[in-house]
Each structure stands twice: as C-alpha cells, then as structure tokens.
Amino acid sequence: MPDIVTTDRLAKRYREHPVVHDLDLRIPEGCVYGFLGPNGSGKSTTMKMLLGLVRPSSGEIRIGGRPMRRSTRRELLGGIGSLIETPPGYGHLTGRENMRLVQRLLGLGDGQVARAVRTVRLQDHLDKKVRAYSLGMKQRLGIAMALAREPRLLILDEPTNGLDPAGIEEIRGLLRRLAGDGVTVMVSSHLLGEIDRTATVLGILGGGRLLFQGTRAELFARSAPDVLIDTPDPAYAHSLLSGGFESRLDGTSVRLAGLDDRATAKAVAHLVGAGVDVHGVRRGERSLEDVFMDLTGGGGL
Amino acid sequence: MIGRAVANEFAKMRGLRVAAVAGTLIACTAGLSLLTAVTAPAFADPAGERSWEPLLASMALAVPLASPVLLAVLASRQVDIEHRGGGWLLSQTSGITPGRLCRIKFAALGCVVSAATALQSLLLIGAGVLLGVAAPVPVGAWAGYTASVAVVNLVLLALHVLVSARVDNQLVGLGLGVLGSVLAATATGLPPWLAHTFPWGYYALATAADYRDGALVMLAPDHSAVAALGAAGAALFLLATALFDRRED
Ligand SMILES: Nc1ncnc2c1ncn2[C@@H]1O[C@H](COP(=O)(O)OP(=O)(O)O)[C@@H](O)[C@H]1O
Ligand SMILES: [Mg+2]
Numbered sequence: 166m167p168d169i170v171t172t173d174r175l176a177k178r179y180r181e182h183p184v185v186h187d188l189d190l191r192i193p194e195g196c197v198y199g200f201l202g203p204n205g206s207g208k209s210t211t212m213k214m215l216l217g218l219v220r221p222s223s224g225e226i227r228i229g230g231r232p233m234r235r236s237t238r239r240e241l242l243g244g245i246g247s248l249i250e251t252p253p254g255y256g257h258l259t260g261r262e263n264m265r266l267v268q269r270l271l272g273l274g275d276g277q278v279a280r281a282v283r284t285v286r287l288q289d290h291l292d293k294k295v296r297a298y299s300l301g302m303k304q305r306l307g308i309a310m311a312l313a314r315e316p317r318l319l320i321l322d323e324p325t326n327g328l329d330p331a332g333i334e335e336i337r338g339l340l341r342r343l344a345g346d347g348v349t350v351m352v353s354s355h356l357l358g359e360i361d362r363t364a365t366v367l368g369i370l371g372g373g374r375l376l377f378q379g380t381r382a383e384l385f386a387r388s389a390p391d392v393l394i395d396t397p398d399p400a401y402a403h404s405l406l407s408g409g410f411e412s413r414l415d416g417t418s419v420r421l422a423g424l425d426d427r428a429t430a431k432a433v434a435h436l437v438g439a440g441v442d443v444h445g446v447r448r449g450e451r452s453l454e455d456v457f458m459d460l461t462g463g464g465g466l
Numbered sequence: 467m468i469g470r471a472v473a474n475e476f477a478k479m480r481g482l483r484v485a486a487v488a489g490t491l492i493a494c495t496a497g498l499s500l501l502t503a504v505t506a507p508a509f510a511d512p513a514g515e516r517s518w519e520p521l522l523a524s525m526a527l528a529v530p531l532a533s534p535v536l537l538a539v540l541a542s543r544q545v546d547i548e549h550r551g552g553g554w555l556l557s558q559t560s561g562i563t564p565g566r567l568c569r570i571k572f573a574a575l576g577c578v579v580s581a582a583t584a585l586q587s588l589l590l591i592g593a594g595v596l597l598g599v600a601a602p603v604p605v606g607a608w609a610g611y612t613a614s615v616a617v618v619n620l621v622l623l624a625l626h627v628l629v630s631a632r633v634d635n636q637l638v639g640l641g642l643g644v645l646g647s648v649l650a651a652t653a654t655g656l657p658p659w660l661a662h663t664f665p666w667g668y669y670a671l672a673t674a675a676d677y678r679d680g681a682l683v684m685l686a687p688d689h690s691a692v693a694a695l696g697a698a699g700a701a702l703f704l705l706a707t708a709l710f711d712r713r714e715d
Contacts, residue, residue, distance in 0.1 A: 216558075216559060218555065218558055218559070238561070239561040242559055242560070242561055243561075245559070247559050249555050249559075250552070250555070251552050252552065253551055253552035253553060253555065253556035254551055254552070255478060255547050255551040255553065256547075256550060256551060257480075257481040257482060257547065258477075258478070258480065258481060262477065262480070265477065266474050266477060266478070267556075267560070269470050269473060269474055269477070270467070270470055270471060270474055270560050270562070271560060272470065295551075307552075310556065311559075
C-alpha cells in the first residue's frame with residue numbers, strides 16, 4: 166500500500182518555542198490513521214501543517230506523492246476534506262444554507278452534497294438553524310462540508326471531542342464506512358478509547374515527538390505486560406522489591422512493571438533468597454490504554 | 467472562484483439584517499437631511515431658484531453623522547460570523563486565504579454601500595421634487611457630492627472590515643464607528659488642513675453647500691483630496707489584506 170501522506174523531519178517552532186519535532190509520518194492509503202496524543206502535544210499544529218494552513222519551520226510534506234507548498238496548496242486542498250479544532254458552520258443559517266455555501270464555492274453537484282449529508286445522517290435536520298444544532302450535529306455538519314468535495318483524504322481533528330457515547334459511536338461508524346469506501350482518514354484524539362478500535366494504524370505523539378507509529382498489534386508487542394507475583398505476604402514482598410523494581414501492591418499479588426524475562430528471574434530469586442514463599446509468577450493483562458499511558462508518560466490524559 | 471465567493475457573501479447576509487442596516491443608513495441620512503432642510507429659512511419657498519442648496523447643505527450635516535457608525539455595524543456583522551462560525555479556517559481549506567476573504571467581503575458590502583449611497587441622494591432629490599422644488603436639479607453638484615461620499619464610505623468600510631477581522635471583540639470596531647461619527651460631524655467646523663488628516667474629515671471636504679456666517683453658499687468641494695483618499699485607502703487595504711495572508715501563525 167503506498168503512503169498517501171508522508172512527512173520528513175517535519176518541525177514547527179513558534180518563535181523559539183518548539184511545538185513539533187522531526188516528525189516522519191507515514192499514512193498508508195485507505196487506512197484509518199489514529200493520531201493520538203495528550204492535549205498540547207502538537208496534533209492540531211501537525212494537521213494544520215499537512216493542510217498548508219501553518220508553515221512548517223523545517224521538513225517536507227508530501228500528499229499523494231506531491232509536495233505541499235504555497236504554490237500547490239490550492240490544488241492539493243481540492244482533494245482533502247478537513248475539520249480542524251471547532252466544527253465550522255454559520256449559526257444564523259440553516260444546515261442546508263451552509264452546505265449550499267460550500268457547494269457554490271467549490272462548484273459541486275447536488276448529488277455530491279446530498280451524498281455527503283446522507284453519509285453523516287443529517288438529511289432530516291437541514292432546515293434547522295445551525296445555532297440550534299447539538300454539538301454532535303455540528304460535528305456531523307462539519308464532516309459533511311468536508312466530505313462534499315469527495316476527498317481521497319479526510320483530516321479530522323478531535324471529531325469526537327465533547328460528544329456523548331452515542332455520538333462517539335456514530336462518528337466511529339462513520340469513519341469505518343468511509344474507510345470502506347476507500348477514503349483515507351486521519352483522525353486525532355487525546356483519548357485512546359475514542360478511536361482505538363476504529364483506527365487500523367496508530368501514530369502516538371507526545372511533547373511534539375512521534376513516540377510510536379504502527380498497527381495496534383505492533384503497539385502491544387512493544388512493551389511487555391506487567392509481571393504479577395502471588396505470595397502469601399504481598400506487603401513484605403513489595404517492601405523487598407520496591408527498592409530495585411517498579412513495584413506496587415495489587416490485591417494478593419505484587420505487580421512489577423517493565424520487566425523482561427531476566428529481570429523477572431532476578432526478582433523471583435531476590436524474594437526466594439529473602440525467604441518469601443512464591444506461589445505463582447505470571448504476566449498480567451495489559452490494556453492498550455496502559456501502553457499508551459506508558460508511552461506518553463500519562464501526562465494530561 | 468472569486469465571483470462565487472462574492473455570491474456566497476450575499477448568501478451569508480441573509481439573517482444578518484444587512485438590508486435593515488442599509489435601510490437605516492438611507493432612512494437616517496435622507497430623513498435627517500429632509501428634516502433639516504424643510505425647517506431651514508432658505509427652503510421657505512421651495513419654488514425658489516436656490517432651493518436645492520439647503521437640501522445639499524443638510525445632507526452635509528446628516529451623512530457624516532449617520533454613516534460612520536452604520537458602516538461599522540455593516541462590516542462588523544459580516545465579519546463577526548467568520549469568527550463565530552470557524553469561517554476563516556473553512557475558507558482557507560477551500561483555498562480562500564483570510565486576506566482574500568476580507569477583499570471578497572469588501573466587494574460584497576461595497577456593492578450594498580454604493581447602492582445605499584446613491585439611493586439616499588436619489589431619495590432626497592425625489593423628495594425635493596415632490597415638495598415642489600421647481601429649479602432644475604444641479605446634477606453636477608449632486609453627482610460630485612454623492613460620488614465623493616461613496617468614496618469616503620468605501621474607505622471607511624474597508625477600514626472596518628480590517629478592524630473587525632483583526633480584533634475579535636466587535637465592540638472595538640463599533641466604538642471606532644461611533645468615534646468616527648463624532649469626528650465626522652465636527653470636521654465641518656475644522657480648518658480644511660486638519661480635516662485632511664483623518665478619513666472621517668473627508669466628508670467635510672466633499673461638502674457642496676453649507677452655511678457661512680449664516681448665509682447659504684455653494685462651495686467648491688475638494689474632489690481631488692477625496693480621490694487621493696480613495697487611492698491611498700485602496701493601496702493600504704490591499705497591503706493590509708496581503709499581510710493577513712502572510713501572517714501564518
Ligand atoms: N499560534 C500559536 N502560537 C504559539 N504557540 C502555539 C500556537 N498554536 C499552538 N501553540 C502551542 O503548540 C502546542 C501544541 O498545540 P496543539 O497543536 O494545539 O496541540 P494539540 O492539538 O495536540 O492539543 C501547545 O503548547 C500550544 O500552546
Ligand atoms: Mg488540538
């Protein structure tokens with residue numbers, strides 16, 4: 166699969182303050198790319214650079230193999246739908262009037278607009294003023310505006326932000342349908358759970374750096390799950406281990422994080438040497454959330 | 467693309483009461499002029515030779531008073547929707563940069579303002595005819611005055627589009643409009659060199675008839691000064707909007 170978006174050492178500094186460092190994004194065509202990171206990690210800034218709305222301080226962006234520059238921006242944007250930060254929409258106009266603005270500006274057909282509206286299931290609310298829309302409806306209108314041009318690439322910045330669970334599920338379903346139709350979707354979130362199962366490829370940003378990029382399975386494989394040691398006196402075991410290991414009590418066991426097999430053997434030997442009965446040693450379950458927290462240091466999530 | 471974008475600005479005017487504001491502008495200027503004129507001694511006999519002159523003179527009073535603040539309202543309403551609706555980014559992702567959007571807004575609002583300016587003069591002429599002014603309309607003086615007012619109005623409109631776009635808080639633009647109305651209304655009493663130094667003063671420079679020591683006289687308006695204001699305004703507006711496009715965060 167060729168990559169529809171690639172960046173090379175993409176960076177952005179505001180005055181001398183670095184916001185994004187040396188980003189090498191690879192977004193395969195046809196995937197749902199989950200762009201994750203805590204608030205302030207640089208997701209919106211990166212997406213704005215991809216859209217040519219913010220000038221990179223250094224590095225290069227290619228969309229569909231072509232460099233994104235001032236001179237190519239207009240043309241490339243014709244094939245990219247986007248929703249950045251707050252959803253757009255003129256409150257004093259109806260949903261239909263808002264869609265008509267987009268239609269007229271881009272010279273789109275009635276069919277394109279009607280399909281976009283149906284895709285986000287907004288067809289029954291078009292005659293309401295946007296001022297009276299719920300946040301979820303505003304998000305969907307914003308996505309419909311982005312979709313009307315039938316883009317190959319859709320860039321959505323936190324489209325689930327502030328939505329209730331039903332609204333989030335609605336957006337997830339929409340992303341899956343779009344990917345099924347062959348649209349590449351890049352979607353950001355500061356909450357892993359909101360796009361976890363929808364995204365086929367993940368990029369995790371922390372402090373402006375790309376901490377991980379790959380599939381969910383690759384992300385799982387990257388960090389070993391916790392080791393759980395069952396013992397009749399977990400408190401004593403914990404006190405013995407906490408000096409040399411990242412240890413905490415977990416019910417009737419001691420939970421040790423970040424151990425490879427050798428370190429596990431060492432921990433067990435240490436306990437046995439101190440006369441602690443070890444009844445069982447096993448690897449615990451780890452959620453993707455834990456992995457994500459580890460990667461991003463848990464800050465601001 | 468530009469034509470379609472201008473058409474979109476007209477579509478956005480729906481529900482913004484742009485027509486109502488423009489109507490208020492016309493009603494204020496024409497109505498106030500008429501009121502001032504019919505109560506003037508010089509208009510005591512409408513059939514007299516010089517009855518158009520009090521009408522022109524009263525316009526020079528009403529237009530500077532009402533126009534600046536209503537121009538500020540028009541610009542603010544049309545620009546504020548972009549702040550509140552995420553319209554700057556939306557336009558940018560369709561290839562319309564913020565500076566270009568300002569120019570497009572100016573073009574659309576400029577049509578409305580030019581039409582309103584022409585209409586207020588025509589309405590007053592119509593009223594004069596209805597009130598029985600028999601003398602032929604001094605077409606040159608009226609056309610010159612109307613054109614000059616249109617130029618000053620457009621320059622102020624451009625200024626307000628820029629202020630409303632640059633400063634999110636629309637009270638700033640509206641406050642400037644009120645201040646402008648005060649400045650414009652007092653400018654007739656200022657020496658001409660001083661009136662040249664701020665855009666609101668040019669209404670005074672365009673005045674075609676006024677009272678001097680209690681007597682109504684026709685004046686030679688400084689059309690070239692107004693033309694220079696228009697040229698400078700256009701250049702500065704283009705420069706400022708180009709800077710908006712450069713100013714990427
Ligand atoms: N226009 C700007 N000027 C200065 N700093 C900015 C600007 N925009 C964003 N930043 C800073 O860049 C960092 C990343 O912001 P952003 O890209 O919005 O993060 P995210 O979308 O991941 O929450 C933040 O620290 C923010 O304060
Ligand atoms: Mg953001």
